[in-house]
Structures are given as C-alpha cells and as structure tokens.
Amino acid sequence: MNKSRFVIVLLALLAFCPLSRGEFVVEVTRGQDDAIPIAIVPFTAADAAAGTFDVAQVVSDDLARSGRFKSMDRKDMVEQPHNGASISFDDWRRLGNDYILVGQMQPQGQDRFSISFELYNVLNRQRLLGYQISANAAGLRLASHQVADMVFDKILGVRGAFATRIAYISVLGSVPNRSYRLIVADSDGENPHVVMQSNEPLMSPAWSPDGQSLAYVSFEGRLPSVYVQQLRTGERRRVSAMAGVNQAPAWSPDGKKLALTLSTRDGNLDVYVLDLATQAVTRITDDPGIDTEPQWSKDGQSIYFTSDRAGGPQIYRVGIQPGDRPRRLTFQGNYNARPRLSPDETQLAFVTQEDGAYRIAVMDLRGRGDVQVLTKGRFDVSPSYAPNGAMIIYASRDRGRGVLALTTSDGRVQERLVSSEGEVQEPAWSPF
Amino acid sequence: MKRIISIACLLAAAALLTGCPKKATTVEPPIAGAQVPAAGQGGASTTNPLGQAGTSGMGTQGANATGLLAKHIIYFDFDKSDIKPEFVEIISVHARNLAAHPNLKMRLEGNTDERGTREYNIGLGERRAQAVRRALMLQGAAESQLTTVSYGAERPAVEGDNEAAWEQNRRVEMVYVP
Numbered sequence: 001m002n003k004s005r006f007v008i009v010l011l012a013l014l015a016f017c018p019l020s021r022g023e024f025v026v027e028v029t030r031g032q033d034d035a036i037p038i039a040i041v042p043f044t045a046a047d048a049a050a051g052t053f054d055v056a057q058v059v060s061d062d063l064a065r066s067g068r069f070k071s072m073d074r075k076d077m078v079e080q081p082h083n084g085a086s087i088s089f090d091d092w093r094r095l096g097n098d099y100i101l102v103g104q105m106q107p108q109g110q111d112r113f114s115i116s117f118e119l120y121n122v123l124n125r126q127r128l129l130g131y132q133i134s135a136n137a138a139g140l141r142l143a144s145h146q147v148a149d150m151v152f153d154k155i156l157g158v159r160g161a162f163a164t165r166i167a168y169i170s171v172l173g174s175v176p177n178r179s180y181r182l183i184v185a186d187s188d189g190e191n192p193h194v195v196m197q198s199n200e201p202l203m204s205p206a207w208s209p210d211g212q213s214l215a216y217v218s219f220e221g222r223l224p225s226v227y228v229q230q231l232r233t234g235e236r237r238r239v240s241a242m243a244g245v246n247q248a249p250a251w252s253p254d255g256k257k258l259a260l261t262l263s264t265r266d267g268n269l270d271v272y273v274l275d276l277a278t279q280a281v282t283r284i285t286d287d288p289g290i291d292t293e294p295q296w297s298k299d300g301q302s303i304y305f306t307s308d309r310a311g312g313p314q315i316y317r318v319g320i321q322p323g324d325r326p327r328r329l330t331f332q333g334n335y336n337a338r339p340r341l342s343p344d345e346t347q348l349a350f351v352t353q354e355d356g357a358y359r360i361a362v363m364d365l366r367g368r369g370d371v372q373v374l375t376k377g378r379f380d381v382s383p384s385y386a387p388n389g390a391m392i393i394y395a396s397r398d399r400g401r402g403v404l405a406l407t408t409s410d411g412r413v414q415e416r417l418v419s420s421e422g423e424v425q426e427p428a429w430s431p432f
Numbered sequence: 433m434k435r436i437i438s439i440a441c442l443l444a445a446a447a448l449l450t451g452c453p454k455k456a457t458t459v460e461p462p463i464a465g466a467q468v469p470a471a472g473q474g475g476a477s478t479t480n481p482l483g484q485a486g487t488s489g490m491g492t493q494g495a496n497a498t499g500l501l502a503k504h505i506i507y508f509d510f511d512k513s514d515i516k517p518e519f520v521e522i523i524s525v526h527a528r529n530l531a532a533h534p535n536l537k538m539r540l541e542g543n544t545d546e547r548g549t550r551e552y553n554i555g556l557g558e559r560r561a562q563a564v565r566r567a568l569m570l571q572g573a574a575e576s577q578l579t580t581v582s583y584g585a586e587r588p589a590v591e592g593d594n595e596a597a598w599e600q601n602r603r604v605e606m607v608y609v610p
Contacts, residue, residue, distance in 0.1 A: 175591050201586035203550060222539075223581055224554075245558055245582060248551040261551065267562035267580060269555045290555030306552055313552050338549040351549050358548060379593065381549050400593060426550065 024189030024404070024417040026065055032413045035070035036155065038063065039097045039122075042074065043115070044082045044104040053137070055105055055115055058144035059151065061188065062162040065406070066152065066390065067413025072097060084118045084127055093122045101151060111136045115143055119151055128154050141191060161388040162187055165430040167195070167205040167214055168395075168404060171423040182216055184231060187386075187429070189404070189417050195229060196236075205428045206249050214428075215239070215249035215258055226260055228276070239276060245269055250294045250303075259284070259294035259303055271305050273320065284320060293338045297345065304329075304339040304348070313337040315350055330363065332371055338382065342389045347409060349383040349392055360394050362409060374411035384429045385409070393427040500525040504606040506564055507599065510545070513559040515567055523567045526606055531572030538573075540564050541605040542582040543589070545598035550584055557582030564604045579609075 040060040063069035076095065081087045082104045092100050103117030112134060119129035129150055135143040142163055149160030166189070170181045180202040185192035196202060200219035207214060208228075215228045224246045229236035240246040244263035251258060258274045262281070271284045271294045285291040289309035296303055302319045307326070312334040318326040330336035335353035342349065345365065352361040352371070357378040364370045379397040386393070389409060396405040398416055402423035406415045417424075504526070506519045515523065530536055542561030544553040561580035569575060590597045 175588055178587075201583060203554075203584075203586060219583065219586070244580070245554060247554050261554075263558060267558045267565075269558060290552065290559065292555050293549065293551045306549070308552075308555075313549075335548070337552045353548075379546070397593065 024185075024419055026061070026188075027416045027418055028064075028413070029405075029416055030412070030414040032067045032408075035068060036099065037070050037072065037097050038099040038101065038151075038155075039072040039077065039092055039095070040101045041077065041080050041082070041103075043102075043117070044106075053105070053140045055103065055140065055144045055147065056101070058141060058188075059101065059148045062145060062148035062160075063151065065188065065415060066162075067408050067415075068152070068156060068390075084120060084130075087120060089120070089122055089125050097122050099128075099151075099155060101147075103147075105140075108134060113137070113140060115140075115147065117147055119154060141186065145186065145188075158390060159388045159432070161386040161390065161429075161432070164387060164432060165211075166384075166393060166404075166427050167207065167430070168427040169202050169205065169425050170419070170421075171402070171425065172421065182214070184214070189419075195231065195234075196227075203426065204248055205426060206251055207428055207430045208251050209253055209255045209431055211431045215251065217247055217249065226258065228258075239279075240274055248292050248294060250296060252296050253298055253300045259296060261292040261294070271303060271318075273303075282320075284318060285326065287326075295339050295341055297341065298343075304341060306337040306339065315339045315348070329369070330371075336361070340383050340385055340392075342385050342409065343387055344389055347389070349385065349409075351381050351383070360392060360407065362392075362411075372411065374407050374409075375405070375414065377405070380405070382426045384427055386429050387432045393429055395425045395427060501529060506560075506604045506606070508560055508602045508604075510547075510598070510602065511556070513556070513563045515563055520567075523564060524571055527568045527571035527573045530568065530574070530577050534574060534577070537577050537579070537609050538568075539607045539609045540568075540578060540580045541587075541607060542580065542584075543587060543601055543603050543605070544585050545601045546585045546588065546593065547598070548585075550586070553584035554582045555584075557584045560602075560604050564606065 040056045042056045060071040064071050081102050083102055087100060087102060100120050100122050101117060103115060105113055105115050108114045114132055114134045116132040118127060120127055133143050133146060145163035148162040152160035164187045165184055166187055167184050170183050172179050180198050181194050182196040182202050182205055183192050184195050195214060198218055198220050200222060203217040205214050205216045213228055213230050215226060217224050218227055225238050226240040226246045226249045227236050228239050240260060242262050245261055247261040249258045249260045256276055258276060259271060260274055261269050262272045263269045268288055270286055270291045273282045273284055284303055287307060287309045289307050291305055291307045293306040294303045302317055304315060304317050306313050307316050313336065314328055315330045315336050316326040316328050318324050333352055337351050340349045348363045348365055350361055351358055352373060354373055359373050359377060359380045360375045360383045361371050361373045377396045380394055382395040383392045392407050392409055394405055396403055398418060402425045403419055404417040404424050404427050500522050503522045506515060530538060540561040542557030544556045558580060561582055565578050565580055568578060588601045589603065590600045
C-alpha cells in the first residue's frame with residue numbers, strides 16, 4: 001500500500017491573527033543588587049486616544065526585565081517632567097536616580113504618532129539621547145521597545161534586544177486530546193500570534209538568520225517532517241520528510257542550509273546538512289550512537305551537537321569538511337546536551353544533569369572550559385540566547401506547568417514568564 | 433481596511449474554535465477498507481490492535497494468544513531500551529501474528545518520559561522502537577511489515593512529573609496500521 005498521503009490545509013487566515021491578549025506575567029525570581037537606578041517618567045499624551053498606550057511602562061518593564069536596571073516607582077515621583085528643560089536634577093538625584101528618561105507622545109494625523117524622548121545623566125545633567133520616532137497605533141509597542149533598546153545601548157554599551165521576538169510551542173488540552181501551537185511573540189511575551197496549529201506535536205522552532213522564517217518539526221500525519229515557514233505570508237514548505245527521523249533543524253549562518261537529524265533504516269540518528277536550494281543532503285556524523293541537536297558555528301565551518309557515543313549524552317564539535325573527527329567538549333557529569341552558542345561565541349549554553357535535575361549550564365569557551373550551572377529548577381531545558389548574548393530564555397516548570405524563564409548569561413538575574421494558559425515549551429529567541 | 437482584516441481574523445479564529453478544530457489543521461483522507469483513526473484522536477485510536485486486525489479479517493488462534501495480542505504496549509526502564517522479560521511473550525505473540533499474516537503492517541511508536549532534552553529524547557524513543565522492531569523480526573515478522581516512529585516525550589500517555597507517570601510514558605506502542 002502507498003504510504004499514507006496527507007493533505008495539509010494551511011491556516012493562511014489564522015497565520016498571524018493576534019491572540020486576544022498578552023500571555024505572560026513576569027516574576028523576578030532572583031534580582032541584581034547593583035542594578036542601575038533610572039527614573040522613567042510617564043510620557044505625555046496630548047489627547048485621550050493617544051494616551052491609552054503607555055510607552056514609559058513598556059520601556060520600564062523592558063529595562064527591569066534585563067536585570068541591569070531598577071526603575072523608580074511612579075508613585076514616588078513628585079513631578080513628571082516631559083522634556084529636559086523642566087527636569088529638577090537635584091530632586092531626582094536625591095531620590096537616588098542615576099538616569100532619567102522623559103518624553104512625550106503626540107498624534108500626527110490619522111493613525112500616526114510621534115514619540116520624542118530624552119535621556120539624561122542625573123549626576124552631571126548631560127543629555128545622552130534625544131530622539132523622535134513615529135509609529136502607527138499598531139507599532140507603538142515596537143517603538144517603545146526601540147526606545148528601551150537605545151537607552152540600554154547608551155548606558156551599558158551593549159546593543160539592546162527588546163525589539164526582538166521569541167518563538168515557542170504552546171500545548172493546550174489534556175492527554176490524549178492535546179493541541180500544539182507554534183507561537184511568535186514580542187520578546188516580552190506580548191503580542192502573541194499563532195504561526196501553526198496542529199493536533200500532532202510541533203517541535204524545535206528555529207529562526208532563519210534574517211528573522212523572516214521559522215524551521216520546525218511537525219508530526220502532522222503522525223510522522224515527523226521538517227518545515228520552513230515564512231512568517232509574513234504564512235507560506236510553508238516541507239523540506240525534509242525522509243523515512244525515519246527528521247528532526248532538530250538548525251540554520252546555517254548564511255541561511256542557505258539546514259543542519260538536521262536524520263536516521264538510517266535501522267534507526268541510527270546522525271547529523272546531516274540539507275542544502276535548501278538543491279535538496280542535496282550531506283552526512284556530517286557517522287556513529288552508531290545518537291547524534292542530534294546540531295548548532296552551527298558563526299563561520300559555518302563547524303557544528304556543535306549532542307552524542308551518546310561515549311555512553312551518556314555529551315557535547316561535541318565537528319568540522320563540516322569530510323573526514324573531520326568530532327572533538328568532545330563536555331566532561332563533567334553524565335548528561336550534557338543541546339548546545340547553543342552565544343552570539344559572540346565565547347560561551348556555550350546547554351542542559352546538564354545535576355542531582356537528578358536538568359538545569360541550564362554555560363561553558364566558557366575562552367579559557368579552560370569552566371562550567372557554571374545557572375539555574376536551580378528540576379526541568380530546565382531548551383536554552384536560547386538573546387541576539388545580544390545578555391540573556392538566555394529557556395523552558396522550565398512552575399507548579400507542574402511548563403513555563404518560560406529567563407536568566408542573564410552570568411546567572412545573576414532570573415525571571416519566570418508565567419503563561420495564562422497551557423504548557424509552554426521550546427523558546428527560541430529571534431535574531432536582531 | 434485594517435478593520436476588515438481584523439474581522440476576517442476573528443471570523444477565522446471563531447470558525448476554528450467553534451467549528452471542527454480537528455480537521456482544521458491536518459486532514460487525513462480515508463483509506464478504503466480500513467479504519468483510519470481520525471486526526472487528533474491520539475492514543476485513544478491506537479489502543480485496539482485486535483479491532484484493526486479483525487476488520488481486515490485476520491483472527492488469531494487460541495484464547496491465550498488473543499489475550500496477549502490485546503496487549504500492545506512495551507514498557508522500559510529509565511534511560512534503557514532493552515526489553516524486560518515480562519514483555520518477551522507479548523512481542524512473540526505479535527511476531528507470530530505478523531508472520532502468519534504477511535499483509536498485516538505495524539507501526540512501532542517509541543516514547544520517553546519527559547526528563548532530558550526534547551530532541552535527544554526523540555533519539556531514545558527511536559532506540560526503543562528499534563529494539564522492539566529487532567525482536568519482532570527475530571521471531572518471524574518481515575522487515576517490510578514494520579515501520580518505526582519516535583515521539584520522544586511529545587506524546588505522553590499520562591501527565592504528571594512523578595515516577596508513576598514517567599513509567600507509563602517510557603513505552604513502545606505496537607499499532608496495527610492499514
């Protein structure tokens with residue numbers, strides 16, 4: 001009999017229809033003592049319609065979530081200046097602030113708003129930023145994240161990553177009637193949109209380097225296939241549906257290839273590279289153990305992956321040129337898996353087992369390979385770096401439910417993004 | 433214009449929620465002469481291999497064998513893929529059934545508990561499915577009768593983050609397919 005063929009009905013209309021509301025509430029589980037104090041004064045709004053959107057609140061939440069800033073409570077503000085000329089610097093300094101952000105939002109005709117803002121150093125009264133950006137109503141949230149990015153960059157000298165997105169899998173319902181959704185949301189979890197929905201598992205979302213597409217695994221038709229879907233149009237393509245396993249897609253830095261996990265007829269999983277234009281498949285690893293969870297180096301010349309060739313799963317690195325022999329990178333403990341490289345390639349994040357729990361660890365790739373376990377949960381998996389490398393988002397468990405959590409890449413600040421519904425898993429942070 | 437798009441989105445979402453969500457995403461065309469599990473019914477549709485065999489007119493011999501044929505799930509220890517002694521006879525009965533009825537086909541669905549990384553668990557689930565496949569082939573099932581798929585930790589039989597749930601999720605389901 002023919003292998004069953006399945007007709008896929010694309011949810012073109014559903015693609016990028018917004019969900020009803022933001023899904024997450026942020027809980028800070030570990031804060032930083034030396035966070036920089038900043039006052040983010042509510043922006044003026046010249047009319048009521050514009051006033052419904054609170055730019056300053058978004059900026060304040062972003063900066064607080066980064067763990068690097070401590071923003072002043074609004075109810076402690078004795079006055080609310082909207083431009084540099086009306087700031088009483090001595091007062092703000094006495095209230096303990098190092099920086100102050102003031103601004104205003106004004107309508108500019110039909111569905112158009114102008115946001116102007118100024119950042120000052122309270123101590124020396126220096127004006128650090130003065131900008132105006134314009135946006136339509138739907139773009140106000142993104143514009144606010146861009147303001148936060150500029151403040152973050154100006155004060156810390158690190159590019160902000162607030163105006164980026166996260167993809168994740170949300171599971172609704174109970175066994176055996178579960179449904180799976182692939183969702184893309186803003187980096188703060190707001191503005192979630194369903195990209196794909198299925199009654200069979202969805203797994204392993206991976207952003208293309210240009211941020212325009214997601215690769216993912218779908219079990220629709222009961223068998224795993226790898227798909228690439230354009231976010232803007234919803235158009236998608238099945239790029240790998242070989243017999244057996246089709247898993248763990250990872251984009252090459254040039255966006256032209258996918259590393260993925262395929263299997264032989266007798267079920268041996270190895271890492272392969274698929275050329276998206278020619279469909280040509282090249283085998284990268286060849287070992288009877290499980291080789292999976294590939295991740296490219298930035299130069300596209302080598303691949304990090306998980307292998308249990310030595311017993312338990314450990315992390316290896318191999319060059320993509322034929323004949324290169326994998327080199328083992330992790331030696332502490334008997335379970336180290338799913339490597340993710342920091343954007344500057346100085347650090348490797350992965351899942352490690354410690355006291356029977358699964359936690360996020362990082363290895364310093366510059367020195368002797370020191371390993372630091374960052375998290376304290378029992379089921380912390382799926383780490384993914386922010387594109388500026390400052391934070392790692394991962395999947396955790398809270399009161400029996402799958403949730404997303406954040407840690408700074410040094411572990412000093414940790415937060416949970418508590419979802420309003422369902423199990424949330426496998427976060428993937430977009431590129432800039 | 434924007435409002436029209438919003439309304440279209442709402443209507444589409446409403447249709448999805450109130451209409452027939454099971455068919456909205458994946459539609460499986462019926463296959464003649466066989467009971468095809470509806471999309472989305474998940475494990476519920478895979479719990480009756482005897483029924484599947486029955487519909488294609490394939491009976492089995494003896495009450496005892498029938499009892500074992502009704503069992504179709506092989507359970508595993510944590511991080512293990514070797515078949516435990518108590519499951520050897522169940523696999524034997526299915527192997528004999530497959531050998532006696534060469535037009536029967538079986539899908540072996542490998543699963544793990546939730547612990548560990550998701551993609552590595554796909555590998556473990558596949559390893560379990562392959563262990564059952566080899567055991568079936570050693571006892572007379574033909575290679576062409578068997579396919580494997582690994583769901584890793586993605587399709588648990590039971591929810592819960594405790595050993596009682598985990599031991600029910602570390603399994604291979606032997607599913608007769610049309």
